[in-house]
Amino acid sequence: MPDNLDLKKPSDSSVTRRDFIKIGATAAGVGAALWAGSRLQKGSGVSSGPAGGAAIAAQSMEESLVRTACAMCPAGCGLEVRVVGGKAVKVEGNAIHPLNQGVCCLKGQASLEVLYSPERIRNPWRQLGARGSGDWEEISWDEAIDLVVEKLVALRQAGKPHSLALVHGELRGEMRGLVNRFMQVYGSPNTISTSSLGEQSVRLASYLTQGVNGLPVYDLNNASYVMAFGGNLLESSRHVISYLGSLAFMRRGRPQRGKLVAVHPRLSLTGIKADEWVPIRPGTYGALALGMANVIINSNLYDQDFVRDFTFGFEDFEDAAGNLHKGFKSLVLERYTLERVSAITGIAGETIARLAGEFATNRPAVAMLPTEPGELGSGNSLYSAMAIHSLNALVGSIDAPGGVLVQRYPTLAEWPEISLDGTALTGLGQPRIDGAGQADIPLALSALQQLPDRILHGEPYPVEVLLLLNANPVYDLPQGGRTAQALLQVPFVVSFASTLDESAAHADLILPASTFLEVWGDDFMEGTGYAGVTLRRPVVETLHNTRDPGDVLLALAKHVGGGLAEALPWKSYWELVRYRLSAIDTDWEIFESNGNWSEMVYFNASPGSAAWNRVVGRDRRLSPKDGRYDFFSRELYSLLANPRDEDCLPHFELPATLEDVGEFAQEYPFLLVSQALITQSQHWQGVVPTLQEAYGLQSHARWTSWVEMNPQAAEALGLEENEVVWIESQFGRVQAPVRFYPGLWPNAVFLPAGLGHSSRVKWGRGSPEALVVGVNPNVLVHMQSELLSGQAAFNPTRVKIYKA
Amino acid sequence: MATAWKVWLCLLAIFIVALVSFGQPNATVRALPEYSAQVGEPCATCHVSPSGGGPRGPRGTAWVASSKPGAVPDLLQALEILGVRLTVDPLEYRAVTQEIDSAAAPEKTSIPSAELLEYLRDYEGN
Numbered sequence: 001m002p003d004n005l006d007l008k009k010p011s012d013s014s015v016t017r018r019d020f021i022k023i024g025a026t027a028a029g030v031g032a033a034l035w036a037g038s039r040l041q042k043g044s045g046v047s048s049g050p051a052g053g054a055a056i057a058a059q060s061m062e063e064s065l066v067r068t069a070c071a072m073c074p075a076g077c078g079l080e081v082r083v084v085g086g087k088a089v090k091v092e093g094n095a096i097h098p099l100n101q102g103v104c105c106l107k108g109q110a111s112l113e114v115l116y117s118p119e120r121i122r123n124p125w126r127q128l129g130a131r132g133s134g135d136w137e138e139i140s141w142d143e144a145i146d147l148v149v150e151k152l153v154a155l156r157q158a159g160k161p162h163s164l165a166l167v168h169g170e171l172r173g174e175m176r177g178l179v180n181r182f183m184q185v186y187g188s189p190n191t192i193s194t195s196s197l198g199e200q201s202v203r204l205a206s207y208l209t210q211g212v213n214g215l216p217v218y219d220l221n222n223a224s225y226v227m228a229f230g231g232n233l234l235e236s237s238r239h240v241i242s243y244l245g246s247l248a249f250m251r252r253g254r255p256q257r258g259k260l261v262a263v264h265p266r267l268s269l270t271g272i273k274a275d276e277w278v279p280i281r282p283g284t285y286g287a288l289a290l291g292m293a294n295v296i297i298n299s300n301l302y303d304q305d306f307v308r309d310f311t312f313g314f315e316d317f318e319d320a321a322g323n324l325h326k327g328f329k330s331l332v333l334e335r336y337t338l339e340r341v342s343a344i345t346g347i348a349g350e351t352i353a354r355l356a357g358e359f360a361t362n363r364p365a366v367a368m369l370p371t372e373p374g375e376l377g378s379g380n381s382l383y384s385a386m387a388i389h390s391l392n393a394l395v396g397s398i399d400a401p402g403g404v405l406v407q408r409y410p411t412l413a414e415w416p417e418i419s420l421d422g423t424a425l426t427g428l429g430q431p432r433i434d435g436a437g438q439a440d441i442p443l444a445l446s447a448l449q450q451l452p453d454r455i456l457h458g459e460p461y462p463v464e465v466l467l468l469l470n471a472n473p474v475y476d477l478p479q480g481g482r483t484a485q486a487l488l489q490v491p492f493v494v495s496f497a498s499t500l501d502e503s504a505a506h507a508d509l510i511l512p513a514s515t516f517l518e519v520w521g522d523d524f525m526e527g528t529g530y531a532g533v534t535l536r537r538p539v540v541e542t543l544h545n546t547r548d549p550g551d552v553l554l555a556l557a558k559h560v561g562g563g564l565a566e567a568l569p570w571k572s573y574w575e576l577v578r579y580r581l582s583a584i585d586t587d588w589e590i591f592e593s594n595g596n597w598s599e600m601v602y603f604n605a606s607p608g609s610a611a612w613n614r615v616v617g618r619d620r621r622l623s624p625k626d627g628r629y630d631f632f633s634r635e636l637y638s639l640l641a642n643p644r645d646e647d648c649l650p651h652f653e654l655p656a657t658l659e660d661v662g663e664f665a666q667e668y669p670f671l672l673v674s675q676a677l678i679t680q681s682q683h684w685q686g687v688v689p690t691l692q693e694a695y696g697l698q699s700h701a702r703w704t705s706w707v708e709m710n711p712q713a714a715e716a717l718g719l720e721e722n723e724v725v726w727i728e729s730q731f732g733r734v735q736a737p738v739r740f741y742p743g744l745w746p747n748a749v750f751l752p753a754g755l756g757h758s759s760r761v762k763w764g765r766g767s768p769e770a771l772v773v774g775v776n777p778n779v780l781v782h783m784q785s786e787l788l789s790g791q792a793a794f795n796p797t798r799v800k801i802y803k804a
Numbered sequence: 805m806a807t808a809w810k811v812w813l814c815l816l817a818i819f820i821v822a823l824v825s826f827g828q829p830n831a832t833v834r835a836l837p838e839y840s841a842q843v844g845e846p847c848a849t850c851h852v853s854p855s856g857g858g859p860r861g862p863r864g865t866a867w868v869a870s871s872k873p874g875a876v877p878d879l880l881q882a883l884e885i886l887g888v889r890l891t892v893d894p895l896e897y898r899a900v901t902q903e904i905d906s907a908a909a910p911e912k913t914s915i916p917s918a919e920l921l922e923y924l925r926d927y928e929g930n
Contacts, residue, residue: 074930076930095859101859102859170930171930172930173930176930180925180926189918191925203924203927204924207924213924213927214927214928214929215929249852249853253852253853253854253855254853254854255854309904310904312907312908317907317909318909319909319910319911320909320911407928407929408892409928409929410891411891436921437917437918437921438917442917443921444921445921445924445925523930524928524929524930526929526930531891585889585891586887586888586889587887590887598888599883599888599890599891599892600862600883600886600888601862601879601883601888601890603892603894603897604897605896605897606897606898606899606900607899608899608900608904609896609897609898609899609900610895610896610897610900611892611896611897621915621920621923622913622915622920623908623910623911623913624908626905626907626908627905628905628907632910634908634910634911637910637912638910638911638912638913638914639917639920648910
C-alpha cells in the first residue's frame with residue numbers, strides 16, 4: 001500500500017512524525033511572523049546614517065524598516081521601507097509621520113518599480129554621434145565631471161557665465177538652495193524652473209493679496225465648507241495624502257459633517273467623492289468666484305468686522321493725492337452680476353447664488369486654489385487666483401481654524417557668506433534668457449515656455465551650456481518640435497535624468513541621478529501649516545553607478561574652484577543637509593529614528609495679535625506691512641506703470657479660446673482640458689507598470705491613452721465607444737480610442753497627461769523596447785505667456801475630433 | 805480523538821507563541837473608553853478622531869509617553885514632554901486689544917524689477 005494512502009486511514013494512533021513536523025512548522029511560522037512583526041514595529045532595524053555606521057542592512061537576510069521621505073509626488077509623505085537582505089521589498093507609510101500617518105498611496109507602493117526599473121541609466125553616458133542619435137558610450141564619473149568642469153571654466157574665462165542655464169523641476173529640501181547658490185556664485189541669472197507651467201500664479205496671487213510669498217495650505221480638518229476650484233484635490237494636489245485624511249475626518253470623523261464642493265469641467269475622482277460637483281466651462285473659475293463674491297456682498301453675508309479692520313480696498317477710497325479709486329465691492333457689484341457670470345461660466349444663476357450662500361453661512365469656509373499644471377493656464381490665471389483667494393478674505397478665513405494657513409518652516413543654520421567676483425557680478429547683471437521679469441511679464445519668476453524660441457533666436461544671447469535637472473522640456477512643452485530644435489542649438493547639454501527621457505535623448509552628457517530611495521536628503525513638511533522636516537535616507541545601497549545630483553553639483557563647484565568652491569564647501573550633499581538642519585533644536589537620534597521632526601501644532605494668529613503680521617503682509621516689499629489683506633493690491637499699484645484700478649483688483653477676462661464664434665471655433669469646436677491623475681508618474685520615474693495597470697481609474701483604460709467625450713457630442717459625430725479617433729489642433733494631432741463620459745462639459749474633451757513618452761519603454765506587459773505607451777497631449781498645445789505673471793497659457797486648447 | 809488532539813496541540817502552540825509575541829512591552833496600545841473615564845476628558849483629547857482610536861494628537865502621545873498619569877497634559881506641557889521646542893511664542897498668536905492701524909493708501913514706490921523677483925524667488929520651503 002502506498003504511503004500516501006496510509007495518511008487517509010482513520011487512526012487512533014498518536015501523533016505521527018509528519019503531524020509533528022506540520023505542527024512544528026506552523027507554530028514556527030506563526031512565531032516567526034509575529035516575532036518579525038513585533039521586532040519591526042519596534043523599529044529595531046532602522047538603519048543609522050553614515051556617521052552612525054553602515055547606511056543600510058548588510059547583505060545577509062537581516063530585515064529592517066527604513067524610514068525615509070517619498071518623492072513620487074510633491075506631497076512628501078513619510079515612508080517605511082522593509083528591507084530584507086539588502087533588497088527593498090515593501091513600502092508602507094510611516095505611521096508616525098504627521099502628513100500621511102501610515103497611509104501610503106499606490107504611487108508610494110509602486111516606488112520600488114522606480115528603484116529597480118530596467119530603464120534606469122546605470123553609468124554616465126556621453127553621446128558620440130549627433131545629438132538625438134542614441135549613439136551613447138559609457139564613461140566614468142571622473143571623465144564626466146571633467147567634461148562639465150572644462151565647459152564651465154571656459155565660460156567663466158570668456159566672461160560669459162550668464163550663458164549657463166539650468167532648467168529644473170521640483171526641488172526638495174536644501175536642493176533648491178544649493179542650486180540657487182551654485183548658479184548665483186557661478187554668475188548666471190538663468191535658474192529656470194517649471195513653475196510657470198503650474199503653481200506660479202498661485203504663489204504670486206498669495207503675495208499680491210495676502211502679502212505672503214508662499215503657496216497657501218488649507219485647514220480642512222476644521223473646515224465646514226470646502227470649495228475646490230479646479231485641480232484634482234484627492235488625486236494630484238500638492239498635499240494629496242494629508243488632504244485625503246483631513247477630508248475623511250471632516251466628513252466622517254467628527255460630529256458635524258463638512259461639505260466638499262468640487263468645481264471642474266470634468267468629474268474626477270475628487271468630484272465623485274465630493275458632496276457636490278459643479279461642472280463649469282473651462283477657464284472660467286475666476287468669474288465664478290467673482291459671481292459668488294457679488295452674492296455674498298449683496299447679501300451682507302461677508303465678515304464685516306474682518307473686512308473693515310483687516311483688509312484694504314474693499315470700499316472705494318482716495319489716495320494721498322485725493323484721487324478716487326474703485327474698490328473691490330464696487331467692481332464686483334457692477335461687473336459680476338449673476339446673469340453675466342452665469343453666461344460666462346455656464347452655471348445656473350441660482351446655483352451660483354446657492355453656493356455663495358452656503359459658503360458664506362457655513363463657516364469656517366475655504367476656497368482652494370489648484371497648483372497642477374494647466375489648471376489655471378487659461379491666460380487669466382493671476383487674477384482668477386486673486387479672485388478665488390478673495391473669497392477667503394470675505395468670510396474671514398485668513399489664518400483662521402478651518403481656513404487658509406501660512407506654511408511655516410524651521411529656522412535653519414545660515415548659509416555661509418558668499419563673495420561674488422567680478423565675473424559673477426557681470427553675469428548676474430544680464431537679462432534672463434527666458435525673459436522672466438522683462439517687458440510684458442514683469443512678475444514672472446520663470447517663463448520656461450519662452451525658452452525654446454529665445455534659444456532658437458539667440459535672444460538675448462546664446463546659451464552655451466544647459467543643465468537639465470528633474471526637467472524634461474521636450475516632453476512638457478514640445479512647441480511643435482521647437483524645444484528639441486532649441487536643445488540641438490545649445491552647444492553643450494547635460495541631463496541629470498535617471499531614465500532616458502525625451503530631453504536627455506538630446507543631451508551630450510547624462511549624469512544619471514540616483515533615485516530618492518538611494519540618497520540622503522531632507523524634505524520640508526508642507527501641508528500641515530506647522531514647521532517640520534522629513535529625512536530622506538538610502539534604503540538600499542546605490543544599485544548602479546549613479547549619484548545624487550546634489551553631490552554632483554558640489555563636485556562641480558569644487559573642481560571649478562574659486563568663489564564657487566568656497567561658497568559650497570561641503571564634501572557631500574548630506575553633509576550640507578546636516579549642517580543646515582543642525583539649527584533645529586531637537587534630539588538628532590530621535591529625529592533620525594522617527595524619520596521626521598515637526599512642531600506638531602499650528603497656532604492660528606488672531607487678527608490684531610502680535611503674530612498677525614506674520615500671516616498677512618509679511619513679505620511685502622512695495623506696500624505697507626499693516627496686517628491688511630489687499631483686495632486692491634497695493635503691491636501691483638506700486639509695481640505697474642500707470643495702472644488702472646482694475647489692474648490692481650481681482651477681475652475676469654474671457655480667454656480668446658473660449659469665444660465660441662467665428663470660423664476657428666467652428667473648425668475646432670472642442671476644448672481640450674487637462675487634469676492630473678494620481679496614476680501619473682513624473683518624468684524621472686520612467687514607466688511604472690503598476691501605475692500603468694491602474695492608469696484610467698474611471699475609464700478602466702490601461703497602458704494606453706484615451707479621449708473622453710460627452711456622449712451627446714460623440715453621438716453627434718457618429719462615434720462609437722472605443723472607436724479610434726484623431727484629436728487635432730492647429731499644432732499637431734494624436735490618436736486615441738474615444739470613451740463616452742457624461743461627467744464632462746459638453747464641448748470639452750479630456751486626454752490624460754503623462755503618457756506618450758517616446759524614448760524609454762523597456763518593461764511592461766509585452767512591450768517591445770520601442771513601444772510608446774499612449775500619446776502626449778502636449779503636442780496639441782502651444783504655450784504662450786500670460787501678461788504680467790508669465791504663467792504658461794494653453795488650457796483649454798481648441799481641437800477637432802474625427803474618425804481615424 | 806487523535807485529530808482533536810492534534811488540533812488542540814496546534815492551537816496551544818500558536819497561543820503560546822502569540823502570547824510571547826504580543827507580550828512585548830511596547831506592543832500596540834488600543835484606545836479604551838476607560839481611559840476617558842480615568843482622566844475625565846473626551847476621547848478627542850488624545851485622539852485625532854473624536855470617537856477615539858486611531859492616531860493620537862500631541863496630548864495623547866505625551867500622555868502615553870509619560871506613563872498615563874491621572875490627567876492629560878495640556879498642549880504646551882505635552883510638547884515639552886515630547887521634546888518639541890517651539891520656535892514661536894504661542895502668546896503672540898492670541899488676540900490683543902491693540903489699536904488697529906488705519907489703512908495706508910497705495911503709493912508709488914520703486915524697486916528694480918530684477919531685485920524684486922530675486923527676492924520673490926528666494927522663498928522658503930520645497
